[in-house]
Amino acid sequence: MEKSNHIIKILAENRDFFSRIVDVEFSDKNVFVFDFSENNKALFEIDLDDTNVLNNYVFKTLEKEKKEVGVGGYFEDRLIYKRSKHFDNDGEPRSIHLGIDIWLKAGEPIYSPLPGVVHSFKNNQRFGDYGPTLILEHLIEGETFYTLYGHLSLESVQNKTKGTQIRRGDIIAEIGDSNINGGWPPHIHFQVITDMLGNEGDFPGVAPPSAKEYFHKLCIDPNLILKVNKLK
Secondary structure: OOOHHHHHHHHOOOOOOOOOOOOOOOOOOOEEEOOOOOOOHHHHHHOOHHHHHHHHHHHHHHHOOOOOOOOOOOEEEEHHHHHHHHHHHOOOOOOOOOOOEEEEOOOOOOOOOOEEEEEEEEEEEEOOEEEEHHHEEEEEOOOEEEEEEOOOOOOHHHOOOOOOEEOOOOOEEOOOOOOOOOOOOEEEEEEEEOOOOOOOOOOOEEEEEHHHHHHHHEOOOHHHHHOOHHOO
16 A cells, blocks of 8 residues: 555544644634635735735634634645745746644644654744744654644744654644744644655645645645544
8 A cells, every 4th residue: 555545544543542733622613714725815805925914814814703723725726825935936836735724823832643753843934934843753553654833933943852752742832923933924834744755844835736646645634633624
């Protein structure tokens, strides 16, 4: 069986084992699913280049909808990446989102949903990038895979050591603010990766459309771990 399919099968069979990643429950009453594709006409009415404007859009929407947390984005073809040259890609801009975003206020703690070790960490400082990033390595039923947490606080990647053991439910980081997280409204980019391809502290979180199938095998659905019913 292809590695990615095997990992998908393992995660599906162990879904009851995974703990929360944030303090907010992903119940239907708490969750708002954001659409950042060109299908969302509201995005054409705001200045996506202005982080404060985008921040107001995200959190005013949650307030209006009376929801505690925003989620979404796995394999969404997104309009919002036009705001940063970071996503230019030799004539074919990257626009396919490879993880799930969890939109919460800065400072909220992030928990490891399963045991692992610290694989790597880095502050990816370019505008539009992850900012502080943490990657954990996991082993379940003989298969190794990785979880990536992007847009963290600077403290989240300080005093970290590669190989440190992480228990399920350990606080591993916190959400960063716009001044440090790559210039985005506060949120976590959560991604599940089957092969790091030699990368450390970083991995593409957005792919060009022409490479969609290639990255679909490398970056499987994070909702296998998050278990957000509204994203099924």
